[in-house]
Amino acid sequence: MAIAQIIQNAWNKKAKWLIVLRPLSWLYQFGFTLNKKLYQIGLKRKFKAPVPVMIIGNITVGGSGKTPLLIQLVKYLQQHQVRVGVISRGYGGQGPFPALVNLESVPDVVGDEPCLIVQSTNVPMAVGGNRQATIELLIKHYDLDLIISDDGLQHWALERQIEWIVLDNNRGLGNQKILPEGYLREPVSRLKHSTVIEHAQHPQSELNMHLQVAEPYLLNPLFDQSERFDANQDFYAVVGIGFPQRFYDTLESIGVHQFQCHEFPDHYDYEIDDLQFEDLTPIITTEKDAVKLLPLLKNHPSFNREIWIVPVEAVLSEQCYQLLNKQLTQLGIDLIQGY
Known part of the structure; x- marks a missing residue:
């Protein structure tokens, strides 16, 4: 460890x-x-x-x-x-910085949280450790x-x-x-x-x-998206956030009580092997983790384990x-x- x-x-x-x-x-x-x-x-x-x-x-x-x-x-x-526009350090992204964030941006470049923010709001956003340069790039492209x-x-x-x-x-x-x-x-x-x-x-x-919890949804693009979420089944709770216990409390609040915890560091860069277990028990995770996991699923179309996302709203x-x-x-x- x-x-x-x-x-x-x-x-x-x-x-x-x-x-x-x-x-x-x-x-x-x-x-x-x-x-x-x-x-x-x-x-x-x-x-x-x-x-x-x-x-x-x-x-x-x-x-x-x-x-x-x-x-x-x-x-x-x-x-x-x-x-309104948003700036962020882009933690976890490799740059180059400063960089604008859009709906096609990927976490490896701009970070996971910026991807989540833009996917949720389509807000004008730029990332980089130098806040002055980041703001100057943002206002160069947008009137704010x-x-x-x-x-x-x-x-x-x-x-x-x-x-x-x-x-x-x-x-x-x-x-x-x-x-x-x-x-x-x-x-x-x-x-x-x-x-x-x-x-x-x-x-x-x-x-x-x-935080108010909405209905969990399937991340896997090739699975039947009309499938209803079953809180009574077993799950692998895979999470890479700063305070995992909050996610576990969220699971309990929606009736999910049977899950094994698999914690990773905040902003963790997942690999497909991190999602492999001995059986096909579904994974359940956060929206922040989902922006990292979706590119993995697209690059490994044969991956056949359900991944459920628990959305929350402030x-x-x-x-x-x-x-x-x-x-x-x-x-x-x-x-x-x-x-």
Whole structure:
């Protein structure tokens, strides 16, 4: 098992041995704080985009639900005639960067989450580690009112007008320690300085979201797409996301109780052998994993195991939309009602 996976498991279990990593956490926090300060006092230059930038991020490593939230916000803005574009680092993609993302883009080039975002919304999108170059490429090809950055909360070189931090109450803040002793990218105090969206089924805050599960569907293009999903059968739960337990909880919520867990690192590059088991028990997985698996199925047409996808959609509280409308109005962006 890779050391990154060992540490990930230790974070989830709040293992006591993580204390040996505390000196590295001090070093990480010192470097992070110094870098942030250099931007604040102007010794390092920030890039200000020609249109307002909204960042959706988190202070933890691993999944928090920000991608479903971003997709839902894009759909909402599109419905209200806001010309929105999205940028992302394109983690897991090989580039070259910066690159535009379209419906023909593949995860190996631009990353899995950008493919999922564009397939879900057809939003103008560009990816790359250099946010300035990525934004410049995007606005060269599209007239935009707003740019949403998928992650990049800690990327101080990019000036932003709105920050939303997704806090997953199911996972929480772990041992509340900074990397690598814990899975926090920044101290908990960071939550006081941005809009915090609580991801929870039973939230305490008015600004909240939860994930609503839709009917699972078959990924295999050669299988009978009219086949109904049977939650009572056995499954291999194959998943490569930041917080697999959320997916297992989702399976339980839709009545799937008989499954074997097969976890891979976040943004994992699947090979067809990863989907081979001793029998033909179906696989069940996430939409994020599906964008990686579909090209494998097209390249291996003889693969005859069912792969079921569990789609989820972020449901935001009305207060989230009210706040967004207020924040955009303050930036001179008006949402057209009635769409």
